[in-house]
Amino acid sequence: ILNVEQSPQSLHVQEGDSTNFTCSFPSSNFYALHWYRWETAKSPEALFVMTLNGDEKKKGRISATLNTKEGYSYLYIKGSQPEDSATYLCASNTGGFKTIFGAGTRLFVKA
Amino acid sequence: EAGVAQSPRYKIIEKRQSVAFWCNPISGHATLYWYQQILGQGPKLLIQFQNNGVVDDSQLPKDRFSAERLKGVDSTLKIQPAKLEDSAVYLCASSLLDLEAFFGQGTRLTVV
Numbered sequence: 133i134l135n136v137e138q139s140p141q142s143l144h145v146q147e148g149d150s151t152n153f154t155c156s157f158p159s160s161n162f163y164a165l166h167w168y169r170w171e172t173a174k175s176p177e178a179l180f181v182m183t184l185n186g187d188e189k190k191k192g193r194i195s196a197t198l199n200t201k202e203g204y205s206y207l208y209i210k211g212s213q214p215e216d217s218a219t220y221l222c223a224s225n226t227g228g229f230k231t232i233f234g235a236g237t238r239l240f241v242k243a
Numbered sequence: 244e245a246g247v248a249q250s251p252r253y254k255i256i257e258k259r260q261s262v263a264f265w266c267n268p269i270s271g272h273a274t275l276y277w278y279q280q281i282l283g284q285g286p287k288l289l290i291q292f293q294n295n296g297v298v299d300d301s302q303l304p305k306d307r308f309s310a311e312r313l314k315g316v317d318s319t320l321k322i323q324p325a326k327l328e329d330s331a332v333y334l335c336a337s338s339l340l341d342l343e344a345f346f347g348q349g350t351r352l353t354v355v
Contacts, residue, residue: 175347181343
């Protein structure tokens with residue numbers, strides 16, 4: 133994998149559903165993996181930064197895992213709420229401190 | 244703590260015109276980034292500064308785009324002349340150690 137790829141591209145869920153997204157990134161020269169949340173008309177906001185294989189981070193109902201050997205990260209949202217509706221971006225820092233963003237997953241949570 | 248400030252928020256120009264965007268990073272952040280985010284795509288790094296020196300400008304279309312960061316603080320990004328495909332959100336971000344980046348609200352450029 134040469135680029136950072138995210139799936140799905142968009143996701144529609146009902147309030148209360150749990151959901152997860154995938155981020156695939158180059159496993160060579162890995163330095164750090166970031167997740168950002170980007171609400172419409174606002175700035176992207178950092179959720180997590182992970183550096184070690186097996187890292188798990190949690191913030192409220194949102195959690196993330198990291199597998200640097202196979203080059204993927206999962207973001208989980210438990211019990212989705214309408215306010216979780218946003219675009220979730222992942223970004224990979226590679227050797228040379230270069231950051232590459234994925235195209236994002238757009239989440240729509242219906243009340 | 245004040246965040247990253249960008250202006251203007253919105254700009255509409257005709258193709259072949261010029262436009263400039265301004266960014267004021269978080270105080271003390273040595274690293275400053277300009278990203279271009281075209282609808283449906285992820286943010287693409289245009290240029291990265293460390294203080295007032297350029298670290299990476301490999302994806303900056305240098306025939307029409309230019310950026311500077313005088314005195315290692317504020318930065319301006321210029322497009323001259325603009326093309327229709329330059330329509331995008333231009334995000335400025337800053338970071339302390341090139342890890343977590345803090346973003347401004349962006350400038351939405353529409354070229355007609």
